[in-house]
Amino acid sequence: MFTDRSTTHRLALTVASGAGALVLLTACGNTGDATAGHEGMTSSAPAATTSAQPSASFNDADVMFAQMMIPHHEQAVEMAKLAATRASDAEVKELAAKIQAAQDPEMVTMTAWLTAWGKATMPEDGHGGHGMPGMMTEEDMVKLQDAKGKQFDRMFCELMIAHHEGAIEMAKTEQAQGANPEAKELAKTIETAQQAEIEQMRTILDRL
Structure with a gap:
């Protein structure tokens, strides 16, 4: 026994x-841990896409990118919608529609990523501790809403250039610090597209 x-x-x-x-x-x-951003964990990552079903690997930078870019896009779309009834320049109207068409689905994609990662669409402490570069103030938004015609066209371009520059800054941070290949690919897409739009708006301003 x-x-x-x-x-x-x-x-x-x-x-x-x-x-x-x-x-x-x-x-x-x-892989959802904050340490997932180490290079070794992404060396065998599949080809990057902007799919709503992201790879499992992600880090805090990926989460912050999505949480900050969603409200940033929301404001850009809000600005773009104003152009339909306030802009007088046909190219401004066309560009505004293009911005809305691009950023609406990107918000859907990033929201789906955060859901898949088990993260909220907004940080627990809100965005108070994390500045989003390029965001308009409430005063700016009121002025844009009140403007019409050529005044709106110029103001829209000036404010959207600053807004895009802020988005590009965040996109570059994601590409440098993120771990998720899909998020990094979207960041690269945002940088490329919005840089081209900045150049277009500068050209518009030169002729207005």
């Missing part, structure tokens, strides 16, 4: 040790 009891005890210890190791391995394998 003593031998059987000793054997049983050793077997229980072995099982417990194995379970503990399994738990440890599982915890270390959590």
